[in-house]
Amino acid sequence: MPTIPVDGRRRREVAVLVGVRTGRAPRWAAEDSLEELARLAEAAGASPRVTILQERPAPDARTLIGAGKVEELRNLCREGVDLVIVDEDLSGSQQRNLERELGCKVLDRAGLILDIFAQRAMTREGKLQVELAQLQYLLPRLTRQWSHLERLGGGIGTRGPGETQLESDRRRLRTRMARIRRDLGKVRRHRGLLRRPRRKIPIPTVALVGYTNAGKSSLLNALTRAGVHVADELFSTLDPTLRKVHLPSGRATLLSDTVGFIRKLPPQLVQAFRATLEEVQEADALVHVIDASHPRAGEQRAVVERVLEELGVVGKPVLAVHNKVDRLPEAAAAALAREEGAVAVSALTGRGLDDLRKALDALLKATAIGRPGSRPPVLAEERRQG
Numbered sequence: 001m002p003t004i005p006v007d008g009r010r011r012r013e014v015a016v017l018v019g020v021r022t023g024r025a026p027r028w029a030a031e032d033s034l035e036e037l038a039r040l041a042e043a044a045g046a047s048p049r050v051t052i053l054q055e056r057p058a059p060d061a062r063t064l065i066g067a068g069k070v071e072e073l074r075n076l077c078r079e080g081v082d083l084v085i086v087d088e089d090l091s092g093s094q095q096r097n098l099e100r101e102l103g104c105k106v107l108d109r110a111g112l113i114l115d116i117f118a119q120r121a122m123t124r125e126g127k128l129q130v131e132l133a134q135l136q137y138l139l140p141r142l143t144r145q146w147s148h149l150e151r152l153g154g155g156i157g158t159r160g161p162g163e164t165q166l167e168s169d170r171r172r173l174r175t176r177m178a179r180i181r182r183d184l185g186k187v188r189r190h191r192g193l194l195r196r197p198r199r200k201i202p203i204p205t206v207a208l209v210g211y212t213n214a215g216k217s218s219l220l221n222a223l224t225r226a227g228v229h230v231a232d233e234l235f236s237t238l239d240p241t242l243r244k245v246h247l248p249s250g251r252a253t254l255l256s257d258t259v260g261f262i263r264k265l266p267p268q269l270v271q272a273f274r275a276t277l278e279e280v281q282e283a284d285a286l287v288h289v290i291d292a293s294h295p296r297a298g299e300q301r302a303v304v305e306r307v308l309e310e311l312g313v314v315g316k317p318v319l320a321v322h323n324k325v326d327r328l329p330e331a332a333a334a335a336l337a338r339e340e341g342a343v344a345v346s347a348l349t350g351r352g353l354d355d356l357r358k359a360l361d362a363l364l365k366a367t368a369i370g371r372p373g374s375r376p377p378v379l380a381e382e383r384r385q386g
């Protein structure tokens, strides 16, 4: 594959993708995950060239992959590959060992996702959150610099200069993290102040959630002409957008669009994006957008449900929206539309959008009182009497 100049200045880094299948994990799951890794690599601006799947009973403690694969990769790195991306978590020492033996840059899936987020973050809050997640990711991996710095130093005194350097690096990181947390606190307090008037307005909010690329932003645009950025790429949306939607009953609702989910989402990111995901936590109801045309739609749906649980978002009414049914045979689309508590739509053609509006109406009717995050209904009652 030729290297593609991105903007005339930088050429795309050529990447080799490495999947690891151990134990009884099904082969399709590893292959599917690798396919997704290729899309993530593209989203990060790299150009995936070769994919290698390593199958072994247990991962190698030192390099994760076996000696044979290391050899194969070393040859590829000599032939112009810039970057090796491993689909599993690498420990700091595994990453360091691999980089040393391959002679090229090595990244794991979490590091890659963090890189995409870093490129996409637009708002101050988004940027701070991503930096925090990156530092959290880096902290336990700092040993990488250690060996390097140790070689530079002379080893005088009881502790090697490398260790001293490592400790001071760690301290610097922690100081920076503390600072970011403080800044984030300020940004969020400000946002909280902006949010307060909204809470007083009795408009229920509905959060669009779903796997990345399921069509959440497209759906928001189709329902509201919001003009939100839509792209056939992973993680095109990072920052939340809110738009008002009018429903057939005359009721209005605020629909929010935010970051999509993915399997093996780095825990540092989930942690750092908790605040952005407040829209989801505070919503009265959720619309779970599913790419019905994706071969692993069921698995993606389960991943989203798991991440929601991790975020502590449980017990909210959920409407399942099977999107992209324009890509399905008619019988399959009709079958999805019959699912209880679900609708089948196409954000692209507009099919099913009226059903979606009606279903939203019904969902909100059932949850009209007792909005989480707002005044409890009892208080509202007292106020009316007083």
Ligand SMILES: Nc1nc2c(ncn2[C@@H]2O[C@H](COP(=O)(O)OP(=O)(O)OP(=O)(O)O)[C@@H](O)[C@H]2O)c(=O)[nH]1
Pocket: 210, 211, 212, 213, 214, 215, 216, 217, 218, 219, 229, 230, 231, 232, 233, 234, 235, 236, 237, 238, 258, 259, 260, 261, 323, 324, 325, 326, 327, 345, 346, 347, 348, 349
């Ligand atoms: N065929 C078809 N394509 C769709 C439909 N809805 C969205 N798409 C396409 O799917 C891709 C992803 O759409 P987005 O709306 O950006 O998806 P998203 O869920 O917001 O993705 P992230 O923000 O990256 O998590 C785009 O290329 C859309 O044009 C649909 O109903 N039918």
Ligand SMILES: [Mg+2]
Pocket: 216, 217, 218, 229, 230, 236, 237, 258
């Ligand atoms: Mg989006």
